[in-house]
Amino acid sequence: MNLNINGAFLALETDPERTLLSVLRNDFQLTGTKYGCGEGNCGACTVLIDGESVRACVTPVGTVAEREIVTIEGLADGDRLHPVQEAFIEHTAFQCGYCTPGFIIETAALLSRNPNPTADQTRAALSGHICRCGAYTRIIDAAESAAERTGETA
Ligand code: FES
Ligand code: FES
Numbered sequence: 001m002n003l004n005i006n007g008a009f010l011a012l013e014t015d016p017e018r019t020l021l022s023v024l025r026n027d028f029q030l031t032g033t034k035y036g037c038g039e040g041n042c043g044a045c046t047v048l049i050d051g052e053s054v055r056a057c058v059t060p061v062g063t064v065a066e067r068e069i070v071t072i073e074g075l076a077d078g079d080r081l082h083p084v085q086e087a088f089i090e091h092t093a094f095q096c097g098y099c100t101p102g103f104i105i106e107t108a109a110l111l112s113r114n115p116n117p118t119a120d121q122t123r124a125a126l127s128g129h130i131c132r133c134g135a136y137t138r139i140i141d142a143a144e145s146a147a148e149r150t151g152e153t154a
Helices: 020-027 083-090 100-113 119-126 136-153
Strands: 002-005 008-011 046-049 052-055 068-070
Touching: 046 100, 052 100, 083 100, 083 136, 100 119, 100 136, 119 136
Parallel strands: 002 068
Antiparallel strands: 002 008, 046 052, 046 068
C-alpha cells in the first residue's frame, strides 16, 4: 500500500489489519505518536487523517492508504513550530510529556475546523484525552491560548 505520512509518499508491504500506530512507530520510527491504552480510550496515539483527529491504535493501516496522515513530527512548518506547539511550550503544558502529542494534535484539529472555539468547545474537544500526570490546567490554558492566537489571525 502507499501511505502519505507528513508529506512523504511511502510504500509499505504489510498486513492491512495492523494498526496505524504500530506502523508509525515500528516501521517508520515516528515514536512521537504514543501507545497508551491501545483501546481508543486515552488519546495518546492521536494523529490527523485528512485534517481530522483519529486514534491510531484502533485504526487499521489499510483504511488510511492514500490519505493524508500527519503525526506530531509533521505538524511544524519547517523550522517554525505550529502555534499549538508554541502555546504548549509557553505554558509548560506537560509534566512527563507522554500525553502531549495527542493533546497538541487534537487541539490543532479543533482549531483547523473552528479557529474561534469557546472555552467550553476547547474543553469538550480535549475531554477524551487522559493526562496521567494531571497537568490538565496548564494543558487547557495552552489550548485556549492557541485558540486566541488562531482566532486573531483567522
Ligand atoms: S493508545 Fe490509542 S487511545 Fe489510547
Ligand atoms: S504530562 Fe504526563 S501524561 Fe500528561
